[in-house]
Amino acid sequence: MEIATLLLDGFFLAFEPLNLLLIIGGVVLGLFIGAMPGLGSVNGVAILLPMTYLVPPTSAVIFLGAIYYGAMYGGAISSIMLGIPGASTAVATTFDGRPMALKGEADKALVAAATASFVGGSISVVLFTLFAPPLADVALAFSAPEEFALMLLAFATFVGLGGDDIPKTFFSIFIGLVFSAVGLDIISGEPRLIFMDLPGFFHGINFLVLAIGIYGIGEMLWTIETTKGKVKISQAHITVQRILDTLISLKNGIKVMIMGSFLGYFVGILPAAGATPGALMAYGVAKGMSKDPESFGKGNTNGVLAPEAANNAASTGSMLPMLTLGIPGSPTTAILLGGMVIWGLDPGPMLFVEHKEFVWGLIASLYAANFFAVIINLAFIPAFLWVLRMPFTILAPIIFVLCIIGGYAPTQDMHDVWLMLVFGIVGYLMRKLDYPMAPAVLAIVLGPLAETSMRQSLLMSSGSFEIFFFRPISGSIMAIAITLLFMPLINSFNKTMRREISSWPL
Amino acid sequence: MRRAELIMATLMAAFSLYTMWKSAELEIGWIPSEGPGGGAFPFWLAVGMFICCMLIFIRQFRQADEPINSLKNYMDRQTFVLFALVAGSLTITIGLIDFVGVYVAIPLFMIFYLRVIGDHRWLLTGTIATATPLLLFFFFEIALKITLPKGVTEPMFYPLYSMFL
Amino acid sequence: MFITKLLKGFAIVSLATTIPFVASAEWTPKKPIDFVIMAGKGGGADKMARLMQSVITKNKMSPMPLTPINKSGGTGAEALVHLKQKTGDDHTIMVTLNSFYTTPMRQSKLGIDVMTFSPIGRMAEDTFLLWVKSDSGITNVDEFVAAVKATKDGEWLMGGTGSGSEDNILTDYLNETYGLKIKYIPYKGGGAVAKALAGGHIQSTVNNPSEQDGFYKAGKTRPLAAFTDKRLAMYPEAPTFKELGKDFSYFMQRSVVGAPGMSKEAAAYYQKLFADVYKTAEWQSYRTKKSLQGEFLTGDGLKSYWSNAINVHKGLLKK
Numbered sequence: 001m002e003i004a005t006l007l008l009d010g011f012f013l014a015f016e017p018l019n020l021l022l023i024i025g026g027v028v029l030g031l032f033i034g035a036m037p038g039l040g041s042v043n044g045v046a047i048l049l050p051m052t053y054l055v056p057p058t059s060a061v062i063f064l065g066a067i068y069y070g071a072m073y074g075g076a077i078s079s080i081m082l083g084i085p086g087a088s089t090a091v092a093t094t095f096d097g098r099p100m101a102l103k104g105e106a107d108k109a110l111v112a113a114a115t116a117s118f119v120g121g122s123i124s125v126v127l128f129t130l131f132a133p134p135l136a137d138v139a140l141a142f143s144a145p146e147e148f149a150l151m152l153l154a155f156a157t158f159v160g161l162g163g164d165d166i167p168k169t170f171f172s173i174f175i176g177l178v179f180s181a182v183g184l185d186i187i188s189g190e191p192r193l194i195f196m197d198l199p200g201f202f203h204g205i206n207f208l209v210l211a212i213g214i215y216g217i218g219e220m221l222w223t224i225e226t227t228k229g230k231v232k233i234s235q236a237h238i239t240v241q242r243i244l245d246t247l248i249s250l251k252n253g254i255k256v257m258i259m260g261s262f263l264g265y266f267v268g269i270l271p272a273a274g275a276t277p278g279a280l281m282a283y284g285v286a287k288g289m290s291k292d293p294e295s296f297g298k299g300n301t302n303g304v305l306a307p308e309a310a311n312n313a314a315s316t317g318s319m320l321p322m323l324t325l326g327i328p329g330s331p332t333t334a335i336l337l338g339g340m341v342i343w344g345l346d347p348g349p350m351l352f353v354e355h356k357e358f359v360w361g362l363i364a365s366l367y368a369a370n371f372f373a374v375i376i377n378l379a380f381i382p383a384f385l386w387v388l389r390m391p392f393t394i395l396a397p398i399i400f401v402l403c404i405i406g407g408y409a410p411t412q413d414m415h416d417v418w419l420m421l422v423f424g425i426v427g428y429l430m431r432k433l434d435y436p437m438a439p440a441v442l443a444i445v446l447g448p449l450a451e452t453s454m455r456q457s458l459l460m461s462s463g464s465f466e467i468f469f470f471r472p473i474s475g476s477i478m479a480i481a482i483t484l485l486f487m488p489l490i491n492s493f494n495k496t497m498r499r500e501i502s503s504w505p506l
Numbered sequence: 507m508r509r510a511e512l513i514m515a516t517l518m519a520a521f522s523l524y525t526m527w528k529s530a531e532l533e534i535g536w537i538p539s540e541g542p543g544g545g546a547f548p549f550w551l552a553v554g555m556f557i558c559c560m561l562i563f564i565r566q567f568r569q570a571d572e573p574i575n576s577l578k579n580y581m582d583r584q585t586f587v588l589f590a591l592v593a594g595s596l597t598i599t600i601g602l603i604d605f606v607g608v609y610v611a612i613p614l615f616m617i618f619y620l621r622v623i624g625d626h627r628w629l630l631t632g633t634i635a636t637a638t639p640l641l642l643f644f645f646f647e648i649a650l651k652i653t654l655p656k657g658v659t660e661p662m663f664y665p666l667y668s669m670f671l
Numbered sequence: 672m673f674i675t676k677l678l679k680g681f682a683i684v685s686l687a688t689t690i691p692f693v694a695s696a697e698w699t700p701k702k703p704i705d706f707v708i709m710a711g712k713g714g715g716a717d718k719m720a721r722l723m724q725s726v727i728t729k730n731k732m733s734p735m736p737l738t739p740i741n742k743s744g745g746t747g748a749e750a751l752v753h754l755k756q757k758t759g760d761d762h763t764i765m766v767t768l769n770s771f772y773t774t775p776m777r778q779s780k781l782g783i784d785v786m787t788f789s790p791i792g793r794m795a796e797d798t799f800l801l802w803v804k805s806d807s808g809i810t811n812v813d814e815f816v817a818a819v820k821a822t823k824d825g826e827w828l829m830g831g832t833g834s835g836s837e838d839n840i841l842t843d844y845l846n847e848t849y850g851l852k853i854k855y856i857p858y859k860g861g862g863a864v865a866k867a868l869a870g871g872h873i874q875s876t877v878n879n880p881s882e883q884d885g886f887y888k889a890g891k892t893r894p895l896a897a898f899t900d901k902r903l904a905m906y907p908e909a910p911t912f913k914e915l916g917k918d919f920s921y922f923m924q925r926s927v928v929g930a931p932g933m934s935k936e937a938a939a940y941y942q943k944l945f946a947d948v949y950k951t952a953e954w955q956s957y958r959t960k961k962s963l964q965g966e967f968l969t970g971d972g973l974k975s976y977w978s979n980a981i982n983v984h985k986g987l988l989k990k
Contacts, residue, residue, distance in 0.1 A: 033650070039650075042712070043650070043652075046712070046739070047650050047651060047652070049721060049725070050721070050724055050725045050728040050729070054729070140866065140869060140870040141870060142870070143867060143870060143872035144872070167558045167561040167562050167565070168558070168562065170554065170558050171518070171555055171558035171559065171562070174551045174552070174554040174555040174558065175518075175555055177547075177548075177551050178525055178548050178551045178552055178555065181529075181547055181548040181551070182548075183744055183745070184744060184745050184746060185532065185544040185545075185834075186833060186834065186857050186858075186859060187544060187834060187857050188532065188533070188543070188544035188834055189746060189777075189833055189834025189835035189836070189839075189857070190532055190544055190834075191744075191745040191748060191778070192528075192529065192531065192532050192544055192545060192548065193525065193528050193529060193548055194528075195524075195528065199748075199749060199752040199753075201744075202744030202745035202748050202749035202752070203742065203743065203744030203745075203749050204744065217596070220592075221589060221592060221593065224588060224589075224592060225585050225588065225589065321866075325862075325866050325869070325885075326862050326865065326866075326882075326885050327862045327863060327866050328862065331712055334712045334717075335712060335721075337718070337862075338712075338717060338718040338721045338722075339721075341718045341722065341957075342718075342721065342722050342725050344956075344960075346884065346885055346960075347885065348884070348885020348886065348888070348889070349869075349885050349886060349888070349889035349891065350885055350888045350889055351885075391624075393619070393620065393623060393624030393625070393626065394620065394624065394626070394630075394634065396619070396624075397615065397616050397619035397620060397624075397634075398634075398638065400596060400615070400619075401612055401615070401616070401638060401642075404596075404599070404600065404603075404608075404612075405608070405642065405646065405654065408654065408655070409646070409652050411740070411742075412652070412653070412740050414600075414603065414604060414655060417600055417603070418600060421596060421597065421600055425593050428589075429510075429514065430514060432510070432580060432581075433510060433511055433514055433580075451547050452859065454541075455541050455542065456856055456857075456858070458540070458541030458542070459540055459541060459854065459856050460828060460856060460872070460873075462539040462540075462825050462826075462854075463536070463537075463538065463539050463540060463541050539825055647703075651703060651736050651738050652738065653702070653703050653705070653738060660702070663702065664701040664702060667701065667702050667703070667735065668701075668734070671703065671734075671735060671736060
């Protein structure tokens with residue numbers, strides 16, 4: 001009961017005029033930052049952190065929460081409209097969001113993304129309110145073996161994603177993992193794979209550089225080729241009626257959204273995981289649940305609903321280890337953590353005791369931000385569609401410029417811009433030969449987490465693999481992951497067997 | 507198509523060999539009671555890449571229904587010209603950024619693309635080529651405080667900074 | 672319109688450069704200052720750098736903003752190479768820690784001599800303590816040594832931030848001095864290390880107070896001894912290793928340096944700026960809360976502090 005009162009107080013705080021203004025301003029700003037390829041919630045929060053010194057801490061965190069949510073929505077916008085994931089959390093949204101936009105259903109995809117995000121945000125706030133303290137202990141029980149098992153599970157849910165060409169799919173996974181190994185080897189402390197001894201490789205290959213290269217430059221080259229450079233991208237129209245129709249049609253996806261929210265929230269509370277694996281797993285599960293898995297990747301609305309519900313739920317979830325343990329679950333929460341230090345708050349187990357009003361103010365404002373983000377987002381959809389209706393020869397150079405700047409902004413290093421161009425051109429040439437690209441992009445996100453946690457576990461166990469199987473949490477996750485990994489094999493075996501049997505003369 | 511496949515597989519195989527060689531700078535074996543060494547992960551993945559490339563190569567090589575020197579269906583002449591124009595102009599633009607900065611290189615790229623590839627009128631070309639750097643400056647440098655590379659044009663921005671920052 | 676602005680700007684600059692300054696006016700930054708952080712986002716160095724940036728912004732201490740860039744690659748190698756490439760640049764400064772000494776030693780092919788970097792200010796020295804879980808029953812260093820010796824070799828785990836880092840040096844020191852065989856597990860950040868201890872996945876850490884304090888206050892972890900010269904006011908129960916008869920103390924510098932070959936005027940400007948930051952109420956209260964030590968050092972004082980620390984680390988790394 002006490003929690004409910006505190007949360008209510010938090011809501012009153014969020015709706016004070018100054019705070020309300022900050023929420024709306026933050027959401028709009030976040031929306032634009034998130035919609036830029038290369039800039040995501042991390043950049044938004046990091047850049048605006050010093051400005052929050054001008055207002056009291058509670059208002060400051062409300063503002064940052066609003067930017068966070070705004071940027072999460074914005075990420076979906078660039079994923080759907082340009083096919084470039086603005087942040088790793090939005091990768092899964094491109095899989096079906098982009099095909100929908102190409103079919104002329106960009107408005108439908110945008111409405112779906114906004115609705116799912118809202119559902120994900122709402123469910124996760126309720127979960128947070130009810131279960132925050134006990135779940136903190138779950139997060140504490142998670143160690144390296146469990147993290148590795150979780151990464152394996154994320155991979156496993158994605159086995160079916162690649163193309164039909166098995167050597168090419170595996171090649172794509174391997175090259176993504178190799179790229180993820182560039183930079184510093186945390187365990188030995190040595191730099192590795194510094195190609196051609198260029199100092200730019202010391203910081204590793206940023207996920208964004210690969211994603212903007214392949215999905216930005218590569219995709220544009222592809223579109224230029226298929227349209228001979230002259231055609232409009234999309235012919236979507238928007239009317240209030242169409243929005244309403246879409247909203248009504250989304251009731252079929254309600255199960256998927258609820259599934260995505262729960263999955264996203266629980267993966268989000270695990271330290272180090274963050275929203276990306278959550279969104280990917282939600283997509284995989286949605287595909288598995290579907291009666292029509294073939295339509296995924298070709299513009300199925302559920303393929304947008306699941307990851308969008310999950311990544312918003314996960315961002316609330318990742319607040320939990322940050323607040324209770326002082327561990328950032330994602331790069332954005334890492335910056336928020338720094339902000340709390342500046343405001344004189346100590347994140348950690350004592351925060352819930354010593355600064356209750358701050359914690360619940362933050363949760364309430366996240367929820368309020370979520371609410372305003374969906375309204376503002378819906379209001380902006382016509383403007384976004386107008387951009388898509390521009391002639392392609394005007395849109396293309398603007399997107400190229402955004403790619404160049406987006407490749408530069410995260411690390412402020414020209415090395416990354418060159419690398420992005422190489423990825424774009426080579427990626428385009430490979431795509432023409434039907435090399436699937438998505439596995440490489442996923443591998444570069446999950447690779448570092450998987451390798452580090454695996455090697456930490458083996459250090460702990462003195463090189464024995466038993467550590468993954470004889471711990472209750474990691475053992476159960478491993479069991480699920482391995483079953484999923486072998487499922488396609490078993491299925492195809494079954495199919496061949498059945499064919500064999502049915503072809504026997506009776 | 508077949509020739510492109512063979513060339514790509516060979517190039518990627520070469521890249522995986524280079525990666526193997528680079529990974530071997532660190533321990534690639536198993537360190538007793540510690541697990542795999544620092545180079546093991548990338549080394550064995552690169553081996554995997556190499557095997558995949560070989561499989562692709564062999565599969566294509568055996569396919570006899572297409573002449574080996576055929577690039578047909580991969581890129582026709584018109585596509586190639588368009589591809590070379592776009593990729594080339596991007597390369598030149600990024601190269602120019604190092605010397606003269608984004609505020610010279612990007613308008614030049616816009617003018618080239620809109621005028622030569624897009625065949626738009628000068629008025630439209632000029633408007634967009636002027637508006638883009640202006641928006642970039644105010645959004646990135648002033649609002650977000652991300653400094654973009656300027657090369658030799660750097661000193662020209664000092665008065666702008668003191669005006670807006 | 673943009674072109675005219677550019678031309679105007681160019682005109683002003685060329686005018687300004689042709690008129691010789693009569694009085695050598697004080698140097699001020701002309702463009703945003705690159706504030707390189709030699710560590711990743713969310714770590715101790717990053718939090719401190721962003722605090723300094725906020726203090727400067729809030730009190731309007733600089734006419735140009737500081738723009739933080741994290742360059743954590745290669746245990747700081749990326750940041751050091753970046754600064755070296757910026758030789759002679761008056762608008763690049765960096766927040767640094769002890770990898771400032773150790774990374775050039777471990778990766779000699781980078782060809783970095785940190786003594787050529789411009790000293791700006793040592794803002795603090797961070798401290799280290801030896802921590803165990805409260806419910807382990809261990810209350811002092813003797814019991815700790817006995818507990819480690821009671822386990823099989825390599826079964827006692829010590830977590831730390833990265834390999835070859837400060838935490839690793841301290842673990843090596845403990846192994847050497849007490850004849851132990853503690854296994855060191857590298858993690859990505861101090862927060863993850865602190866959490867691993869509280870969760871019971873490792874048995875001990877050598878965290879900074881800022882990383883472990885939350886769990887300490889919640890009663891989950893306990894400090895056994897401090898690697899400092901005097902006991903820390905926040906943990907009066909923990910003796911120093913000096914009290915325990917070992918002549919050893921170890922600190923982490925939190926300093927700001929400028930690119931090599933920075934002009935004298937610019938260096939003087941930044942030295943004054945950070946001396947002022949040091950004096951602010953915000954910085955002082957942060958120092959007290961995080962148990963930071965070390966007075967403000969600048970110029971030659973900071974340089975001789977570095978050369979001393981480099982010798983100490985040469986000795987520690989040889990072992």
